[in-house]
Amino acid sequence: MVVWERPEPPTRPVPSPLSRERIVAAAIRLADVDGLDAVSLRKVAGVLDVGPMRLYGYIDTKDELLDLMVDAVYGEVxxxxxxxxxxxxxxxxxxxxxxxxxxxxxxxxxxxxxxxxxxxxxxxxxxxxxxxxxxxxxxxxxxxxxxxxxxxxxxxxxxxxxxxxxxxxxxxxxxxxxxxxxxxxxxxxxxxxxxxxxxxxxxxxxxxxxxxxxxxxxxxxxxxxx
The missing domain is CATH 1.10.357.10 (Tetracycline Repressor, domain 2)
Structure with a gap:
């Protein structure tokens, strides 16, 4: 199942709630400032103030993250x-x-x-x-x-x-x-x-x-x- 079809984890009452949208937005902010080399799941987790493992419920690989980032920008076209x-x-x-x-x-x-x-x-x-x-x-x-x-x-x-x-x-x-x-x-x-x-x-x-x-x-x- 591709990432766009895969359901997100259920929302939990935690101090830093997550969503794919928030993860992708954080990754884009990193890339806009310092390029793609600055994007990793660990760094994105740091921006969101969560542990890296929490991201894996939403995104399996960095390639998926890059695909989501590209698609987000296509939303501007x-x-x-x-x-x-x-x-x-x-x-x-x-x-x-x-x-x-x-x-x-x-x-x-x-x-x-x-x-x-x-x-x-x-x-x-x-x-x-x-x-x-x-x-x-x-x-x-x-x-x-x-x-x-x-x-x-x-x-x-x-x-x-x-x-x-x-x-x-x-x-x-x-x-x-x-x-x-x-x-x-x-x-x-x-x-x-x-x-x-x-x-x-x-x-x-x-x-x-x-x-x-x-x-x-x-x-x-x-x-x-x-």
């Missing part, structure tokens, strides 16, 4: 819109915002489909909003948007982590390595790349994300019109 394009844009944007609120979420999305109630509700909201899209194309279209968003947000989170690890923001990094690039480009070995770096518009993260999303949605629209 509720795509809306009056057309398939609006729904897919909303899917992309609400997923990105969820990752920005919970950086660790970027490490856990993707892979096997999530089957928790919030993930299924998110899927229902997306699929039901794709009226007019051929049935056989619904899942490939959603998968394409998910793949774009996952790649984009993981790149953004990697940049955040690099800033923290190096102590340099993007501008400081450019100043540090700019002279090296100028010397390299001066050799004439990379003329096309040099032109783009020197002369093309340099977009910020929001502009890059939304422009890339427009490219993807335009491509989907062109394919659907065939």
């Amino acid at each position: 509720r795509p809306v819109g009056d057309s398939w394009r609006e729904v897919l844009r909303s899917l992309a944007e609400t997923t990105r915002r969820a990752v920005h609120r919970h950086e660790w979420f970027a490490d856990l999305i993707g892979g096997r489909p999530q089957l928790g109630p919030n993930a299924l509700a998110r899927g229902e909201a997306v699929v039901s909003g794709l009226g007019g899209v051929e049935l056989d194309l619904v899942m490939p279209v959603v998968a394409a948007v998910d793949a774009y968003v996952i790649g984009a947000v993981r790149r953004e989170i990697a940049e955040r982590r690099a800033e923290r690890a190096s102590g340099m923001d993007k501008r400081q990094w450019q100043v540090t390595f700019g002279p090296y690039l100028e010397r390299t480009f001066a050799t004439g070995r990379f003329p096309a790349l040099a032109e783009v770096v020197r002369d093309a518009a340099h977009l910020d993260a929001d502009e890059t994300f939304h422009l890339g999303l427009d490219f993807l949605l335009d491509g989907i629209e062109a394919r659907l019109r065939r």
